[in-house]
Amino acid sequence: MSDVVDFRGGDFRGTVIGKAEYRQQAPAPTALDALPPPAAGFTGRDEELDRLRAALGPSGPGGGQAVLVTAVSGLGGIGKTALAVRAAYAAREAGWFPGGVLFVDLHGYDDAPVTADQALESLLRALGVEPEHIPATADERAGLYRSVLAEREAVLIVADNASSPEQVRPLLPGTPRHRVLVTSRDRLAPLGARLVPLDQLTPQAAYELLDRALRIADPEDDRVVEEAEAASRLAELCGYLPLALQIAVALLAEDPGKSVEELADELGTSYGRLAALDDGDRSVRAAFDLSYRRLSAGQARLLTLLAMAPGPEVSEEVAAVLAGTEEALLRDLRALARVHLVERGNHRGCWRMHDLVRVFGADVAAGDAGARQRLLTHYYRWAGAADDRLRWFPGEPEPERFATRAEALAWLDRERAGLVAAVRWEWEERHRHTAVRLALCLCAYLRWRRHFDDMVAVAGAAQQTALSSGDREGEAMASNNLGIALRETGHLQEAVDAHVRDRHLCQELGYRDGEALAWNNLGGTLVLADRVEEAIDAFLRARDLYRDVGYRTGEAQVWNNLGAALAEADRVEEAMDAFVRSCDLHQALGDRHGESSAWNNLGVALTKSGQTDDATEAYGKALAIRREFEDWYGVGQTLENLAIEHRRTHRPAEARAHYLQAADAYTRANAPADAARAAAAALTAPEEPTGTPARAAPPARTTDSARPSPRPPDAPGTGVR
The missing domain is CATH 1.10.10.10 (Winged helix-like DNA-binding domain superfamily/Winged helix DNA-binding domain)
Incomplete structure (x- = not known):
């Protein structure tokens, strides 16, 4: 530009003032290194970072086609932005994007989200395009955006907080040399992106985040390490959600005198936990509300x-x-x-x-006042039908809905946690009777699957609910089931007390069959408590009551249980007679599973009397039926008995094979301690029998380090109601 102004030819009639404007051509400023700072205390995302590095790498995963768009999705507050920013820093440091890194926050869940044309304007400015050269329409801006990118080396575009594919699609470059990394609460599958869903942190990573972030505020702050147990509880109360954890750190940092335990107690007892997770700047409730409002x-x-x-x-x-x-x-x-x-x-x-x-x-x-009532009615109906199928004998009416045991068990397995929780809900008076009956429907299943902690919880809740509502019949039945559950978990005196309570209630109510069941189950617990003579007396009382009321199924169970007690008292001949009676009754009734228990226990008694071939035959019959019913715990017991029998007859190879099969069956039955014992016996059992026989009490847990002997008879047939 010339610095000389030519006024020749002008007609001036007064004072003349000259004004000049100089323009200098220079590139507009760019913002190609615009990443926000990394999040404090970032941890626990190694696997996700590896997936992002693989997607952002120059040649794509495995050297294949490059991935144009990668979308990190997850719940609000889960740490999507922190992960994307960390991955972007790593990619830049690796030299994959020499053209720079662009960052745009799309505010997708705000009341006024950033539109595509607004995002394009921001990106074009960041790329150095002068404002007056930015077109007015979104389509024209998108065309210019792709043209500018086409002239540059590889650029990474980070589009944070997108709410829809429409917000992101105009930001896609025209060449796969450039990449787009998106974060969103939506999965954005229509973009054709590489999807990286983000879940909550692991408990260990959450604990580390608390410690790291707190030490950033004060390197000497060791409250998390000093209160490790409380910190773990705090992390759990935060749901292992990074936003909640960062807020918890801020609350601790602003109050150095507050212990981790104090904060955990506040969150644990607060009526509004989400209200407590608010540090004045960030709020978990606000993060969720953004999604909820849409x-x-x-x-x-x-x-x-x-x-x-x-x-x-x-x-x-x-x-x-x-x-x-x-x-x-x-x-x-x-x-x-x-x-x-x-x-x-x-x-x-x-x-x-x-x-x-x-x-x-x-x-x-x-x-919704009716929702819980609808659910209770639904659960009771179908849990009852499933329970009927598990207890069904041929010749009885077919239960509703479930055609096979497998179908009933599959439904109960799927719904177990909800069923157990529903029983423990605080029900209004008018629903308590149904809640107690729902609990009674679950106990046979829980015992079959060996969920004994759940069984204790369900039976205990039912007993208390029945007691508080004056439901004495329900209390009696729940006390029976609670006794069985307590026995299985080793609380023998509490189990005795529960069965005695059941017996008294049945006597008061005049329920003779219920009283018989109480005596039967009390006897089984007394055997385990080494009170064998009392147990025999209890079984005899149960047998006589069952005979009086004509309940042959109960009588069949009692003969089996009486035989186990007699075997424990070394009255082997009487025990064998009791087991044979039990087998005959179960066969007549069509109760094949009950029959299998009697066959197994008869095998134990035959072994004790030295009748090896007959014992092996009895075990074989028990094993076939138990496999038919997929009774894997029973299969494990019988296989273990056969293993011991093989050792007694000097066949160590067969013994080891049966021990290993027993361990596998116990594993399938959710009985890890029994599985470990059987596996250890397979590795360490001596080839020659030594010592004295192990006690034959149901279901005593003896090791097999002394003389090999059959596993104890099965647990007494326990009638859950």
Whole structure:
């Protein structure tokens, strides 16, 4: 530009002032290193970082086609932005994006999210395009954006907090040399992106985040290490959610005198845990509310109903019962899953939600007084039908819904956690009778699957509910089941007390068959408590009562149990006679599973009397029936008895093989201690028998280090109600 101004030819009639404007051509400023700082205390995402590095690498995973878009998705507060920023720093340091890194926050869940044309304007400015050269329409901006990128070396575009594919699609470059890394609460599958879903931290990673972030505030702050147990509880109360953990750190940092235990107690006892997880700048409730406000009315209602469901997972069947309809159920569930407010559970057709989302859903619930009642009615109906199938004998009426034991067990397995939790709900007076009966329907199943802790909880809750509502019949039946559960968990005196309580109640109510069952189950516990003579007397009383009321199934069980007590008292001939009577009665009744127990116990008695061939035959009959019923614990017992029999007859190879098969069966039966014992016996058992026989008491847990002897007879046939 010339610095000379030519005024020739001008007509000036007064003072003239000259004004000049100089322009200098220079590139507009760029923002190609605009990443926010890394999150404090970041930890526990090694696997996800590896997946992002693989996707962002120059040649794509395994040297294949490059991945244009990678989408990190997850619940609000799960740490998506922190992970994306950390991955972007790593990619830049690796030299994969010499053209720079662009960062844009799309505010997808705010009241006024960033539109695509606004995002493009921001990115074009960051790329150095002068404002006056940025077109007015979104399509024109997208074209210019791709053209500018085409002239540059590889650039990484980080689009944070997107709420829909439409927000992101215009930001995609025209060449795979550049990459896009998106974070969203939605899965954004329509983008054709490499999906990286993000879950909550592991307990260990959450603990490390608390410690690291707190030490950033004060390197000398060792409260987390000094209160490790309380810190673990605090992490659990935060749901292992990074946002909640960071807020907890801020609350501790601003109050150096507060212990970790104090904060954990505050969160644990706070009526509104989400309200407590607020440091004035960040709030877990606010993070969830951003997602909640975008839900339709039906989706919002379903979320609150799922939040009140019992158990950690909710089946679609139960969700439909809570909602009162199946209309649009799957559509709404999938919509909730897309924004990570629910996710698929461990069982097919089941869904679960994060602990803090459950709290949020319960807090915002409008309430549905009929939902819990519908669920209780539903659970009672089908748990009762499943229980009927498990107890069914040929010739009896077919139970409702479940055609086979396998179907009944599969339903109970899927719904177990919800059923157990529903029993323990605080029910109104008018629903307590049904809640107690639901508990009674579960005990045979819980014992079969060896979920003894659940059995104690269910039976104990039913006993207390029945007692508080004056339901003496229900209390009696629950006391019976509680006694069985306590026996299985080794609380023998408490089990005795429960059976005595059951007996007294049945006597008061005039229930002679219930009294017989109480005597029967009391006898089984007395055997384990080394009170064998008292046990024999209890079994004889039960036998006589069953005969008086004509209940042959109960009598068949008692003969088996009496035989086990007689064997423990070394009255072997009498024991064998009792087992034979039990076998005959069970056969006549068509109770093949009961028959298998009697055959197994008869084998034990035959071995004690030296009748090896007959014992082996009895074990074989028991094993065949137990396999038919998939009674894996019983299979393990009988295989272990056969292993001991092989050792007694100097066949160590066969003995080891049967021990190993027994260990496998015990494992399938959820009995790890028994599995470990059988596996150890396979490795360490001597080839020659030495010592004295182990005691034959049901179900004594003897090691096999002394003289090989049959496993004790089965536990007494316990009638759960």
